[in-house]
Amino acid sequence: MTWIGRRAITRMLDLAALNRTRPAFAGALVLIVPVALVAVVAGNFLGSAEQRIAIIFLINLIAVVANGLYSGNSGIMSFGHLGFMGVGAYLSAILTMTPEKKAMTLPNLPEFLAQAHMGLNEACLVTIVVIGLFAFIVGTPISRLTGSAASIATLAFLVIVHSILNGATDFTRGSQTFFGVDRLVTLPSLLFWVALSILAARVFRDMPAGLEIRAAREDELAAQAMGVNIARRRLIAWVISAMMMGVAGAMIGHFLGAFSPKKFFFVDTFAILAMLIIGGIGSVTGAVVGTAVVTVVMELARRLEESPILPSLGLPQVFGLTQLALGLGILFVMYKRPGGMLGLAEVDDWFKHRFSVAAAKITSFAAEKRDGALVVANVAKNFSGLKALDNVSLELRPGEIVGLIGPNGSGKTTMLNAISGAVPPSSGSVTLDGVAVAGKPAFRIARLGLGRSFQNIRLFKEMTVLENIEVAVSASGRGGDIRAEAMAALEELSVAHLAERRAGALAYGEQRRVEIARALALKPRYLMLDEPAAGMNSAETRALMTLLREIRDKYGLGLLLVEHHLELVMSLCDRVVVLNKGQMIATGTPAEVQNDPIVIEAYIGRAHSAHSSPSAATERSLS
């Protein structure tokens, strides 16, 4: 259990956290009701052909929702989930078959499997546990990959499972049909698993782990800077969704009664992904709607394939029409609405305003008082030969504002990246309150008490402002009422009224403030701001200066400020460090630095600093 972490478990049991997910529970219920209706109608009023379609729809629903839980939240398309479905189908079928039957069809089974005999629900539980472990092992390397590489790795996983199912003839009869599975699926039990899947997927999205993994989908770098352990979060989503796929496999196996490894390979992957993509990868509502729409379309295409309509029109009988329809459906959605029919919208978006965002009053973001400082010693960073940083040292104490200035390309942002772990330094040391952090992953450094903002704002654009902040509170790992703390951080920056807005839709100045609020929500000891005044007019800049001073005084933070706005730097900073071409050329009080000839030379050029020529004098007055 250590991999989930005690912290995560206490958070799961936290009532405040449950309170946060109330709209999600309600949304899941709204989705479950029509699905249940389909099951009830199919069970009581429909013929066997229609009932069959309804059951396959329900099973697909589990698979699509499960795949969406991973692919949608992580942003990494998984082609491999059908592999878990296959393993689930075979494993559960072996568990429910009578020993006598197994002695005939699978004579070489190991003893404990040959003797096993249980009901479908028990088999589902065993399958969930076994697949959970299996997914954990497989997911560990996959969760470290990003983007397309991760997608391809999941495809490799599908091929690996397929070839194992084909090769393990003692367990699976190889590529031959695996038959004699009792058809144990009943509508009520199926409905139970479907409802559980929808609920799990919907609530996961708004739980701390779900928030954090979605933040990583929006922006990996910013998520890490807020303390999100991306690989761990992706692994959790991978394992949960694999378990759900296992259940879907058990259901399809015990519905069909006979299947072969081919059932869990490319064609069905294509269909399941089409449902997910067409409905909308990023939302559970989309998954449900997509499954429904595609099931109907597939059924129509199948009937068209078998009907005499096409030949009667002089067209040839086509087969594979479903695949064509799905392919064209995906293309259409990609061209017109790349996010799918629903995009990121959930059904509860319609009524979630009814659940009030009541924030408990939180008064302080002050991290515990400790002695110490942020000490950077002889840090260097080389980019294939280019010395972006060359033995730079600086120190930042709590309660102090230090400015980091220098001409363009002097290494200021690289410096912040080297400190925060976004780009590990080539050499040198960074210590945070005595802890050596150089080379540690960015999320660990963030959790140790280092917040930052970015030069080009990096909010999680598709998430709400409140969710942006909640990610930082959640990832900081200190527990407590996530929502209340996030609201308090927003109030601190006077942007609480924007809480429910989409972060990407805010005005520029608002985004800057939200970004600072997000960094503050980590409860950092040190805060690094990369050009916070960029693009602000002078009134806004002055307001920002007041604000930064307040934050420093109230929380005793150490502030490291990269800024071009010299007025701000000179009036706000206790000390200033000047970089040029990766080297530290001066340090001291603003007044000292301002009159340092080396600094002037770096900014304005040699000829103009030492011996002013008339033309240089005019240029200087212009600059």
Add this chain to the structure above:
Amino acid sequence: MAEMEILIQQCVNALSLGGTYALLALGLAVVFSVLGMINFAHGEILTIAGYTVFFAIVGNVPPILIVPLALLVAMATAALMERIAFRPLRGANGTTLLITSFAVSGILQMLFQNLISTRPRPVPISASLTGAFNVGPFHIGVIQSLSIFATFAMVGLLTLFLKRTMLGIAIRAAAVDFPTTRLMGLRANRVILAAFAISGLLAGVSGLLWIAQRGSVDPLMGFLPVLKAFIAAILGGIGNLTGAVIGGFFLGAIEIGLQAVLPESVQPFRDAIALSLVVLVLLYRPQGLFGAAHSVRP
């Protein structure tokens, strides 16, 4: 001596199989480096090259023209794919492009199955190709040698193209920084089209080598080799051309090596083991063997 011969034989096999993967991976990498997309439908280009050969033989096209024809069709297919399916999505993110190519792949497979046949079609391979020749005491297969030769020739030609021609240099520039390349006055569409045509050519060559070994074409024949090429490309560091070639040879060597050393009972799991080994490598080098560490400037 017999052991020596087997060893040489296996090395030749590994080089020839790895070379096929390398060419496919190289084509994927060229497109990825420029556009940031993995072309899922790359395998269908290989299949189309195969069908071109099949129909050319059926249609009594002079043998000397068959290879150029197949390569031309492969290039045209890749270019058309770009023009029709991917260009409308210019600027979309990697996932959108991946999904789109995934759909294109599914549609093409369905079309092959309906318009041609679901069953493999035989491609008669001339006897001069299937034989072997002797180098000193060693038997070397003609097709294997040909495929090794073709691999190195293609890699050499591509290197020349990328280093010496304007368009090649433009492709390399676009791979580093597309917006700046456009600001330098190069037409984005031309660069991208060229990247696709190159990937089509490479897929065509590997398609020819692939059917020369199998002697038949079928609608799904592109899937497995291209899957291996995906893996090779990731192993080499996705978007890195040198890495893609080395990744391809590496994967070929692993497969042939496993074929040689695994006991008979484990042979069915060869693909699974080979892919698992690669995934294990990725556990220690998530960026691939030659991938640059993240150097994104935030």
